[in-house]
Amino acid sequence: MTAPATVTKGHGREASRRRGPERRRRLTENVTAYGFLCAALVVFALFAWYPVVRNVILSFQEVNFVRGSSWVGLENFAHVLDDPLFGTAWRNSALFTLYALVLGFAVPFLTAVLINEFRHARAYFRILVYLPVMLPPVVVALMWRWFYLPEGGLINEVLGSVNLPTSQWLNSADTSLISLVIVSTWANMGTATLIHLAALQTIPGDLYEAAELDGASIWRRVWHVTIPQTRFVILMLLLLQIVATMQVFTEPFVMTGGGPQDSTVTVMLLIYRYAFVYNNFGAASAMSLLLLAVLAVFSAAYLRVTRGRQS
Amino acid sequence: MRTLVRPAVLRTPRGRLVYWSLLVVALLAFTVAFIIPLYWMTTGGMKSSPELARNPPTYVPEQWHPGNYADAWDELDLATYFGNTIVLIGGAWLLGLAVQLPAAYALSKLRPRFGNVILGLMLITLMVPATVLLIPTYLTVSDVPIFGTNLINEPAAVWLPAAANAFNIYVLKNFFDQIPNDLLDAARIDGAGPFATMWRIILPLSRPIIAVVSILSISALWRDFLWPLVVLPDPAEQPITVYLQRIADTTSLNLLIAGLVLASIPLVAIFLIFQRQILAGLTAGSLKG
Numbered sequence: 001m002t003a004p005a006t007v008t009k010g011h012g013r014e015a016s017r018r019r020g021p022e023r024r025r026r027l028t029e030n031v032t033a034y035g036f037l038c039a040a041l042v043v044f045a046l047f048a049w050y051p052v053v054r055n056v057i058l059s060f061q062e063v064n065f066v067r068g069s070s071w072v073g074l075e076n077f078a079h080v081l082d083d084p085l086f087g088t089a090w091r092n093s094a095l096f097t098l099y100a101l102v103l104g105f106a107v108p109f110l111t112a113v114l115i116n117e118f119r120h121a122r123a124y125f126r127i128l129v130y131l132p133v134m135l136p137p138v139v140v141a142l143m144w145r146w147f148y149l150p151e152g153g154l155i156n157e158v159l160g161s162v163n164l165p166t167s168q169w170l171n172s173a174d175t176s177l178i179s180l181v182i183v184s185t186w187a188n189m190g191t192a193t194l195i196h197l198a199a200l201q202t203i204p205g206d207l208y209e210a211a212e213l214d215g216a217s218i219w220r221r222v223w224h225v226t227i228p229q230t231r232f233v234i235l236m237l238l239l240l241q242i243v244a245t246m247q248v249f250t251e252p253f254v255m256t257g258g259g260p261q262d263s264t265v266t267v268m269l270l271i272y273r274y275a276f277v278y279n280n281f282g283a284a285s286a287m288s289l290l291l292l293a294v295l296a297v298f299s300a301a302y303l304r305v306t307r308g309r310q311s
Numbered sequence: 312m313r314t315l316v317r318p319a320v321l322r323t324p325r326g327r328l329v330y331w332s333l334l335v336v337a338l339l340a341f342t343v344a345f346i347i348p349l350y351w352m353t354t355g356g357m358k359s360s361p362e363l364a365r366n367p368p369t370y371v372p373e374q375w376h377p378g379n380y381a382d383a384w385d386e387l388d389l390a391t392y393f394g395n396t397i398v399l400i401g402g403a404w405l406l407g408l409a410v411q412l413p414a415a416y417a418l419s420k421l422r423p424r425f426g427n428v429i430l431g432l433m434l435i436t437l438m439v440p441a442t443v444l445l446i447p448t449y450l451t452v453s454d455v456p457i458f459g460t461n462l463i464n465e466p467a468a469v470w471l472p473a474a475a476n477a478f479n480i481y482v483l484k485n486f487f488d489q490i491p492n493d494l495l496d497a498a499r500i501d502g503a504g505p506f507a508t509m510w511r512i513i514l515p516l517s518r519p520i521i522a523v524v525s526i527l528s529i530s531a532l533w534r535d536f537l538w539p540l541v542v543l544p545d546p547a548e549q550p551i552t553v554y555l556q557r558i559a560d561t562t563s564l565n566l567l568i569a570g571l572v573l574a575s576i577p578l579v580a581i582f583l584i585f586q587r588q589i590l591a592g593l594t595a596g597s598l599k600g
Contacts (some may be wrong), residue, residue: 036414040414050456141556142567282571288443292439302436
């Protein structure tokens with residue numbers, strides 16, 4: 001009778017004696033872990049979390065570096081909405097995104113489907129299509145500005161030599177935006193093509209076999225096997241591309257400066273001008289907040305898609 | 312592996328004809344689309360100014376001036392701007408790893424309280440593209456809170472914001488999660504502290520994922536234009552990309568083109584040498600992330 005009691009007693013005493021060091025051990029573990037995390041916490045706090053909050057604050061302020069900033073309510077938003085370029089910039093960004101979807105989305109997918117059928121020269125295709133991604137976007141923009149010259153430029157020369165119609169490209173408000181989309185597609189399609197290609201290689205061959213036994217033509221096989229089987233990657237790339245193209249800046253900034261006749265003024269270009277040309281950081285922040293709201297919808301959809309896939 | 316087209320079809324005469332004609336057309340189209348522009352650039356850099364201005368243009372330079380490249384290197388002072396680029400990218404890459412590796416290790420293996428909350432807060436930043444936060448981040452960099460320093464025209468203005476990369480931390484953490492804890496326990500029994508465990512066990516096992524993260528970071532930094540344009544207004548501090556854009560309208564065309572080609576060579580060369588690893592890393596990173 002006594003023996004078990006002592007055991008229990010001794011056990012209890014030991015446990016309470018151990019709880020102190022146990023807690024201390026866990027505390028040291030937490031302190032060590034936060035030691036490893038602290039650098040990341042500092043950079044995230046300063047350059048990722050704080051700017052989000054600050055962007056909201058700034059959009060309701062008049063920013064003045066000398067006298068300090070003051071609250072102005074919705075004035076920045078009113079200023080931005082009153083700007084005749086507001087509608088132009090949103091329309092141009094939306095059109096750029098739309099053209100980029102038609103061109104920059106369909107072309108990499110079809111290219112990947114085609115390359116995936118070839119039994120030869122696959123490495124050559126992969127390297128070529130990815131090569132422009134390695135060029136800095138500024139270099140791409142400057143070189144295409146030169147290619148696009150209506151007189152003596154490479155593009156018109158090539159088109160003319162095979163008797164195709166030439167164009168004014170960047171010099172005309174009708175073609176300037178689509179010219180920028182072509183450049184951006186040329187420069188960026190490598191990434192999307194290679195990701196599509198990797199996805200295509202995961203499709204089980206018997207699915208095509210079965211579809212063919214059912215009498216499906218090649219186009220119906222693309223529609224009913226290839227696209228459904230890679231729909232996750234297609235959707236992921238689609239959302240990523242929308243988010244990327246809505247922020248387009250480098251191409252219009254370097255190649256056209258927004259012209260001719262404001263035909264290539266994009267939202268990001270306008271934000272840049274507000275802040276660094278007109279020194280109106282409040283208006284720039286208000287415009288950023290609007291862009292953020294639009295992009296957040298697509299980003300949230302992207303996160304849903306990718307997380308849904310993982311679980 | 313069976314793809315869209317049945318292998319047997321490719322063996323029929325008609326199948327073979329269609330296959331080979333498609334292949335030839337695709338090879339031609341790819342060569343025209345991706346090789347001709349690069350050819351036009353490199354030879355354009357070797358033409359004389361009057362020849363460059365000619366319409367119609369010459370397909371092969373009538374007179375070769377390879378010396379244009381040496382002139383561009385000297386007159387445009389490209390060495391300085393390449394140096395700036397290397398400092399900016401190299402610093403941001405190393406600082407990024409120094410920040411992200413320990414953070415991912417802590418979140419994966421040390422698992423502190425609120426670790427998941429912190430990870431969640433980091434991942435939320437992925438929803439907000441950095442470009443859109445240009446203005447508040449710029450103002451933060453120009454007067455860093457608490458520290459009260461102005462980083463404009465300092466390389467740190469590029470290094471620090473680049474280190475706050477949630478995607479890298481997430482990819483690294485996911486990789487570390489798959490390293491069995493038994494290995495770490497064994498190290499602890501042998502008397503290794505948390506830092507020694509990370510340095511001697513985790514990092515050597517993680518070389519492939521560190522390579523992937525490095526490739527993605529370096530190419531993102533190399534491609535970025537708007538941020539260095541804004542935070543490095545001092546011409547002496549600018550990377551080569553910002554610099555070339557700034558001088559584009561005041562430099563003679565053949566020197567500018569030679570400069571563009573020279574600025575493109577390092578990364579294209581690295582890509583051609585390591586293309587297998589880079590392409591594998593790219594698709595692995597994107598499909599897993």
